[in-house]
Amino acid sequence: MGIPSGRRVFTPWFAPALTSEFWEIFNRARSSGDYIVSPECSYMVYQYCLSCLDLPGNIAECGVYSGGIAHLLSLLLQRHASKASLHLFDTFEGMPSASITERDHFVSGDLAAPLDRVVQRLDGFPFVEFHPGRLPETLSQVAGVTDYAFVHVNVDMYQSTLDCCQWFWPRMGTGGILFIGDYGMYAYRRTARAAADEYFADRDATVLLLPTGQALVIKR
Numbered sequence: 628m629g630i631p632s633g634r635r636v637f638t639p640w641f642a643p644a645l646t647s648e649f650w651e652i653f654n655r656a657r658s659s660g661d662y663i664v665s666p667e668c669s670y671m672v673y674q675y676c677l678s679c680l681d682l683p684g685n686i687a688e689c690g691v692y693s694g695g696i697a698h699l700l701s702l703l704l705q706r707h708a709s710k711a712s713l714h715l716f717d718t719f720e721g722m723p724s725a726s727i728t729e730r731d732h733f734v735s736g737d738l739a740a741p742l743d744r745v746v747q748r749l750d751g752f753p754f755v756e757f758h759p760g761r762l763p764e765t766l767s768q769v770a771g772v773t774d775y776a777f778v779h780v781n782v783d784m785y786q787s788t789l790d791c792c793q794w795f796w797p798r799m800g801t802g803g804i805l806f807i808g809d810y811g812m813y814a815y816r817r818t819a820r821a822a823a824d825e826y827f828a829d830r831d832a833t834v835l836l837l838p839t840g841q842a843l844v845i846k847r
């Protein structure tokens with residue numbers, strides 16, 4: 628007896644033949660240093676960023692840690708000869724001290740990865756721009772950048788997620804995607820999810836939750 632079709636889960640991230648470009652760049656990124664994002668979550672970031680590459684506008688990641696996804700995105704942009712810049716925001720000293728204790732389960736300094744190691748990892752990608760320091764303060768460095776095609780928000784804390792939504796959503800171009808890591812995960816219900824729900828509650832936009840726990844919002 629076959630598996631009921633309703634129970635089947637299509638897992639292209641485990642099918643190298645179907646997703647050869649993903650496999651190639653994922654394995655390159657994963658073998659180049661510390662890599663904490665799962666294959667399925669990496670595949671979603673890859674796929675949705677790929678879908679935005681024909682849009683004008685830049686790419687950003689907020690929450691870089693050791694640069695795993697940043698490396699994946701860099702390889703993707705390079706392969707497709709994208710003209711976009713990749714803006715990377717992180718303290719590079721771990722989670723900021725702005726933790727709201729009744730919400731956040733990280734404490735200051737968690738997930739620290741030194742900037743020089745990430746710079747070294749992404750050497751050879753001239754379109755990468757680093758913005759070390761605490762969000763939202765570092766956003767003033769990109770005040771002139773008003774058109775984003777894809778933004779990966781992976782900061783995991785309530786205030787950091789809210790700050791990113793507030794800054795980037797009005798600057799997303801039509802068809803652009805704001806992509807939020809960990810949104811659906813129970814552990815992040817009072818952080819990433821609460822911040823995104825609060826921000827998008829009275830906006831003409833739908834937060835689409837993926838089975839990986841990530842969420843995306845498409846700018847109409």
Ligand SMILES: C[S@@+](CC[C@H](N)C(=O)[O-])C[C@H]1O[C@@H](n2cnc3c(N)ncnc32)[C@H](O)[C@@H]1O
Binds near residue numbers: 738
């Ligand atoms: C889950 S990690 C990011 C994982 C990363 N995308 C990867 O590919 O491995 C979360 C990161 O968010 C950063 N972060 C959180 N809040 C921040 C803030 N307000 N300003 C700058 N960085 C922040 C932390 O330093 C940490 O490196």
